[in-house]
Amino acid sequence: MSSSPILHATDNGVSWITLNRPEAMNAVTWEQREHVIALLADASADPAVRAVVLTATGRGFCAGADLRGTPATTGRVPGDVARTIRLGAQRLITAVLDCEKPVLAAVNGTAAGIGAHLAFACDLVLAAESAKFIEVFVRRGLVPDGGGAYLLPRLVGPQRAKELMFFGDALPAAEAERLGLVNRTVPDEELAATARAWAERLAAGPTRSIALTKQLVNASLDTDRATAFAAEAMAQEINMTTLDAQEGVASFVERRTPTYRGA
Secondary structure: OOOOOEEEEEEOOEEEEEEOOHHHOOOEOHHHHHHHHHHHHHHHHOOOOOEEEEEEOOOEEEOOEOHHHOOOOOOOOOOHHHHHHHHOHHHHHHHHHHOOOOEEEEEOOEEEOHHHHHHHOOOEEEEEOOOEEEOHHHHHOOOOOOOHHHHHHHHHOHHHHHHHHHHOOEEEHHHHHHHOOOOEEEOHHHHHHHHHHHHHHHHOOOHHHHHHHHHHHHHHOOOOHHHHHHHHHHHHHHHOOOHHHHHHHHHHHOOOOOOOOOO
């Protein structure tokens, strides 16, 4: 296993981004965060990449932020904390939400704090049976950051979100699936294979259509019906100019399986 804190490979149109600090339960450092943000931006811009998987090595998916990796400062003044969050944790979550390719989380173990939010920001979430999710902030006397108070109410409703955030109890993968935070829970030994199967299926799909669908769904949570309907119509207008849309319609008329090329 490489000693690099981030492992990256592209295979069959899938960009695999793997946190690789198992000795620290993959608590994410400043350098790791910047690397992941850059890889997600690269995935958006690279036509050869048609899906992304975020996962990790060892027993932890991500135990939160490792502040020991933060660049040193000479002294804190009012505004520093807010600026650090905006430029740090929030940028990481935004990079996932705004990635133009579908992002799949393969949660192999504990996802705590920003690690949980990193998973929840993904478009699809697979979890190993041994995985658990922890809104750990309250245990440290902190306010949830990294988009937690934005993501969780939209996924499970405000009451459930408050329960998770007020108590900070560990949420087993099966319960997270029941609440709608996880798409599928699988045996630990099947996580990698299931993630590969899902990611390669996404990579074989109509990439621009999926990107536009992702944008529509994400935006719908913050807008009114008229705006959402207008965005939907415009997205379909744009989508119909793609080769994949033309292939999809032609394959339907010709009664054959479509072959999408991501263009």
